[in-house]
Amino acid sequence: MRTPENAIQQIISSEKNTGLRSIGEKILNQQRITPQEGLLLFEKASLSYAGSLANFVRERLHGDKTYFNRNFHIEPTNVCVFSCAFCAYSRLYANREEGWELSSEQMMDIIRSYDGKPVTEVHIVGGVHPKLNLAFFADLMRKIKAHRPDLHIKGYTAVELDYMFRKAKVSVEEGMKLLHEAGLDSMPGGGAEIFHPEIRQVICADKVDAEGWLAIHRAAHELGMHSNATMLYGHIEKYIHLVDHMERLRQLQDQTHGFNTFIPLKFRNKDNDMSHVPESSVVQDMKLYAVARLYMDNFPHLKAYWPMLGRQNAQLTLAFGVNDLDGTIDDSTKIYSMAGSEEQNPSLTTAQLVSLIRQANREPVERDTLYREIRNYRHVDLSEMEANPLYN
Ligand code: V47
Ligand code: SF4
Numbered sequence: 001m002r003t004p005e006n007a008i009q010q011i012i013s014s015e016k017n018t019g020l021r022s023i024g025e026k027i028l029n030q031q032r033i034t035p036q037e038g039l040l041l042f043e044k045a046s047l048s049y050a051g052s053l054a055n056f057v058r059e060r061l062h063g064d065k066t067y068f069n070r071n072f073h074i075e076p077t078n079v080c081v082f083s084c085a086f087c088a089y090s091r092l093y094a095n096r097e098e099g100w101e102l103s104s105e106q107m108m109d110i111i112r113s114y115d116g117k118p119v120t121e122v123h124i125v126g127g128v129h130p131k132l133n134l135a136f137f138a139d140l141m142r143k144i145k146a147h148r149p150d151l152h153i154k155g156y157t158a159v160e161l162d163y164m165f166r167k168a169k170v171s172v173e174e175g176m177k178l179l180h181e182a183g184l185d186s187m188p189g190g191g192a193e194i195f196h197p198e199i200r201q202v203i204c205a206d207k208v209d210a211e212g213w214l215a216i217h218r219a220a221h222e223l224g225m226h227s228n229a230t231m232l233y234g235h236i237e238k239y240i241h242l243v244d245h246m247e248r249l250r251q252l253q254d255q256t257h258g259f260n261t262f263i264p265l266k267f268r269n270k271d272n273d274m275s276h277v278p279e280s281s282v283v284q285d286m287k288l289y290a291v292a293r294l295y296m297d298n299f300p301h302l303k304a305y306w307p308m309l310g311r312q313n314a315q316l317t318l319a320f321g322v323n324d325l326d327g328t329i330d331d332s333t334k335i336y337s338m339a340g341s342e343e344q345n346p347s348l349t350t351a352q353l354v355s356l357i358r359q360a361n362r363e364p365v366e367r368d369t370l371y372r373e374i375r376n377y378r379h380v381d382l383s384e385m386e387a388n389p390l391y392n
Pocket of ligand 1: 086087088125187188189190191192193228229230231232263265266267268269270272305308326
């Protein structure tokens with residue numbers, strides 16, 4: 001009988017490079033690959049070899065299941081004290097009249113606009129505004145929870161938190177505890193970019209460094225919170241920096257088991273200080289996802305963030321290790337469109353997401369932020385969904 005194991009064994013046996021063959025054997029036997037082997041995959045593996053192995057791992061972990069959630073974004077401000085070279089979104093505090101800044105009440109209006117709608121998560125992320133401090137955000141958490149206790153709040157990158165905690169003169173542990181007790185449930189993975197100082201110095205020299213980013217996620221995990229981790233790829237970094245980035249995350253995950261999802265973010269070059277840097281090709285994108293799936297063996301999920309990648313390429317990643325497409329998002333502001341992503345004001349209906357996943361022959365599963373299954377859409381009739389306002 002032809003099993004997935006037989007099929008992948010045949011692919012491994014016909015690989016000519018002995019190093020790649022031995023990586024294949026390790027993957028088959030659920031053994032960890034080393035940083036050197038990660039590098040070899042980037043340097044020498046064909047897209048089809050890396051992709052077949054990654055797809056094998058993806059299906060071993062999740063079968064055809066492809067997760068998404070129903071969420072919306074709030075961006076409190078695009079004013080930022082930092083000046084990352086890849087960021088098309090932020091406005092320096094000195095030019096704050098060109099930016100926006102939402103009051104607590106305006107953010108509560110956004111929360112209230114989802115009353116009665118079956119969203120499960122609000123994702124709060126924005127620039128680092130010197131006046132929006134720890135007390136302001138703790139108060140916002142309490143207001144959101146008082147209004148809608150069951151809404152999961154995934155908020156603040158380690159960059160925002162690092163600044164908030166330093167400004168409030170509290171330790172990372174104290175700050176995390178305060179926000180968690182106020183209602184913050186989990187943390188998104190942003191701000192990681194590329195950890196290696198050679199690259200970090202060029203693309204985002206002034207914000208929290210690798211050690212600081214990892215310490216904040218460690219503190220969250222130690223409180224029992226979950227978080228995600230991103231990697232901004234496809235600009236001036238080399239393979240070695242990608243492997244170094246993934247290795248640091250893999251090591252922390254071995255200790256805390258607090259990460260849910262690894263999210264590679266494709267660098268987009270519109271309207272920022274790195275516009276001269278060409279973007280990666282689709283082949284490079286798919287290879288990156290495949291290697292990430294193989295390397296990040298202790299991360300349960302690999303997410304393609306569709307606004308950055310575009311819907312069609314996000315669909316393609318489902319054959320290269322990815323098992324999660326984020327969510328409906330509903331972002332009326334500009335963080336992603338300003339960076340040149342393919343989506344202007346990104347938003348997909350549940351019916352559209354389900355359809356995207358089905359077109360790739362996968363099984364759409366709505367999840368909550370912690371990957372508890374809410375509904376499997378395998379047999380749900382699409383035309384019924386399209387006609388039902390709850391899915392649109
Ligand atoms: O850290 C900024 C990225 C991130 C560009 O955890 C860019 O579920 C590409 O982390 N090209 C913030 N990327 C967004 C983020 C995120 C998004 C969705 C889900 C989750 C999650 C996290 O956006 C930043 C930065 O890496 N970014 N500019 C750009 N030009
Ligand atoms: Fe500020 Fe984040 Fe943009 Fe960097 S990426 S400038 S921290 S908003």
